[in-house]
Amino acid sequence: MPSPCPGNPLSGSPFSRREFLNVGLLAGLGLTLPEFLRMEAQGAQKFYETKEGQAKAVIQIFLPGGLAQHESFDPKPFAPPEYRGPFGSIKTALTGVHFGEKLPHLAKIADKITVINSMSHGEAAHERGTHNMFTGYRPSPALEYPSIGSVVSHELGPQNNLPPYVCVPNVPNTFANSGYLSSAHGPFALGSNPSDKNFKVRDLNLPNGVDDARFQRRKSMLETVDHHFRTLENADSLESMDAFYQHAYRLISSQQAREAFDLNKEPDKLRDTYGRHQAGQRMILSRRLVEAGVRFVSLTVGSWDHHDNLKQGIEKNLPAVDQAVAALINDLEQRGMLDSTLVILSTEFGRTPKTNKTGGRDHWPRVFSTMMAGGGVKKGMIYGKSDALGGEPEEDKVSVEDFAKTIYHQLGITADKELMAPGERPIEIVDGGRVLKEILG
Structure with missing residues (x-):
């Protein structure tokens, strides 16, 4: 040798x-x-000073596949049956506002959240829609854009010896990565499910x-x-x-x-409140992480691409998410953390306003629903409106750029700031859009 x-x-x-x-x-x-x-x-090592915003952390709950707006936050009880779908609607804590009947827990705390019923973009393919929601950009063959979590890592950096950006349980898609930023700002992934009996985070x-x-x-x-x-x-x-x-x-x-990362530190009763299922245990772990100092937690749960038998798919997936999200919001509030933690519930697009021949709904990016809570967002607000059949925005259309820009604003990150892409090319964190000041407290 x-x-x-x-x-x-x-x-x-x-x-x-x-x-x-x-x-x-x-x-x-x-x-x-x-x-x-x-x-x-x-010299990629750099220490960042935390910029003070309304929110100090974000929990991004992403429902991959495309959550149907009719069966969740935007039911159409007076539409014809083929539009209304297989479920009814229920009253919420807000006068005159109804949610789908499979959201009873969130209906009870509707006065603590903001729902956007007028999200819209033009990408009907899963990959492209997911790219939109994770990066705030339409896909481009010329450049890989960083995820919102990676930008947060880049701008705010780590604290308390914890990764600034964590994915639960794994990196869900290629668009959750660091894009043109250094891979130093990519996510830390758990490598296993928090709901597993012998759950242990790899590498720790x-x-x-x-x-x-x-x-x-x-x-x-x-x-x-x-x-x-x-x-x-x-x-x-x-x-x-x-x-x-x-x-x-x-x-x-x-x-x-x-x-x-140790869920055994949580009382059994609280873990039961969240639910002893994937949704519940992923969300209670996410709360632990932001409480300890993680800036941005992204978790995925369920499968929502219900082209066939929508009724069965919703019954299988939505009750656990409803229970867990409501428990998360209540838990954050009781700990005095809700005002400083922005909770986001989103999906890549909605579903067709009319059910198909196999009892499902197909891809529909023209209008869909998202939810936000805490982090300086108003409580008890429904923003935007879809038309009578739930197929098009009727009032206050919200773009992907608007949505991303509002998230960054609440973290104290200037979304118009230019970051340096390969070739010394300056790229704005978000190109266009506006902060949705109407939903902010």
């Missing part, structure tokens, strides 16, 4: 610092943390056979190797590599970080 080159081991040696760690110590430490920890080349526990004392010895070994290579190298990228390892050490060794 050739000996290391004394000139520039990063470029010429088979035992460069990076390669040495990848082959040996890195694997031994169990440092398989996601890409957000890798502070990439040329030392591998078998490595106790705390051994971990500290290996850290010391790595620091020795660092010092050796630092005497041989002058590359600026070394400092950004250090950021990755230091962040990894802090996360693995932080008792606060471990406890933030």
